Amino acid sequence: MPELPEVETVRKGLASLVLNKTIASVDVRWPRIIESPEVPMFSALLKGQQLLGFDRRGKFLIFKLTDYDLISHLRMEGKYEFFANEPIIDKHTHIIFHFTDGSQLQYHDVRKFGRMTLVDKDQSNMYKGIQQLGPEPKPELFLLPAFERGLKKAKKAIKPLLLDQKLVTGLGNIYVDEALWEAKIHPEQPANTLTSDEIVLLHAAIIDVLDRAVKAGGTTIRTYLNALGEAGKFQQSLHVYGQTGNPCPRCGTPIVKIKVAQRGTHFCPHCQQLQMRDFL
Missing domain, CATH: 1.10.8.50 (Helicase, Ruva Protein; domain 3)
Structure with missing residues (x-):
């Protein structure tokens, strides 16, 4: 399972690859990964959203969008892969974020345990899984x-x-x-x-x-x-x-x-x- 160091490294990678890109559409190939809202609304709300930043809380990734926070937990085997062009889609490709410049970000998950939730902007700290977390392991927070x-x-x-x-x-x-x-x-x-x-x-x-x-x-x-x-x-x-x-x-x-x-x-x-x- 990806732990804090792996998730933090993914966060940095996403920031270097897809920051400021705008979502043209989202394909959900395995609906159970989406906790809320329901898949049609999830895809509809993300259309036109710009990726403004990436945060992390514990093992949760938080995509900071124009109007929403997208919370992603990789669980056991989840991973993101970016394609500037000529994407490869396989049986483990479950979510595809298509960007307006023709590139795409894919979510892969062999075990399909990962989860995503869309919440109102800057409300990720109210998400139940995040509310239950202890402090980050930094000297100024972990007292x-x-x-x-x-x-x-x-x-x-x-x-x-x-x-x-x-x-x-x-x-x-x-x-x-x-x-x-x-x-x-x-x-x-x-x-x-x-x-x-x-x-x-x-x-x-x-x-x-x-x-x-x-x-x-x-x-x-x-x-x-x-x-x-x-x-x-x-x-x-x-x-x-x-x-x-x-x-x-x-x-x-x-x-x-x-x-x-x-x-x-x-x-x-x-x-x-x-x-x-x-x-x-």
């Missing part, structure tokens, strides 16, 4: 005291807690594993048993890992390409994710993979030991 308070209230394991997007947004399977390794925290450690020192380390690790991944253009494990058709490079910096059996870069112990909340989870059994503590 340590609020993060610590949230952790102290939660008895669930730290990994699934970080995946639910409410304490901080943008983390998925890859970057949770990497941040927990960096902070030397076991993925099944109950959140409310973390010490203040561990919370400080985890807070810093989340910011660091996501910042480095954004700068690297995200992580390409299987199919992710950005809107420019380029693969990310952060996979070259992964310490534990996808490294099962390889030596831990810190201590040399083989990395192991287990299931945590039905998600494949990678960690170092020496550096990230489960601490048997009473709830703090």
Whole structure:
């Protein structure tokens, strides 16, 4: 699944490729991708709209149009592809934005899980999925005291807690594993048993890992390409994710993979030991 770094990279790619283009028409080849309004109205309202900018909130892309915000979530396999001319349409091409200059932007999705919603201009923050998100993982927004308070209230394991997007947004399977390794925290450690020192380390690790991944253009494990058709490079910096059996870069112990909340989870059994503590 594209996580914050991949979605941010797609956002930058779209801004470089289709900014200020005007939509001539929209073909919806798989209607379930459109949440609202109904498909005929969705296509009709987008006709004549100009792409004025691109924002991101967590893993949501927000197309800033003349009169509307178009909210797009890529889910597991969604991706955008731009064609200046001679477009290629295949069975995974589900939405086509035709522009007045003859170019087009296509939305591809092998699993068809992605979703789009059209809302009134500057009202994307009122969208339910966005309202539920925690702060962006930036030092000025992701504040340590609020993060610590949230952790102290939660008895669930730290990994699934970080995946639910409410304490901080943008983390998925890859970057949770990497941040927990960096902070030397076991993925099944109950959140409310973390010490203040561990919370400080985890807070810093989340910011660091996501910042480095954004700068690297995200992580390409299987199919992710950005809107420019380029693969990310952060996979070259992964310490534990996808490294099962390889030596831990810190201590040399083989990395192991287990299931945590039905998600494949990678960690170092020496550096990230489960601490048997009473709830703090």
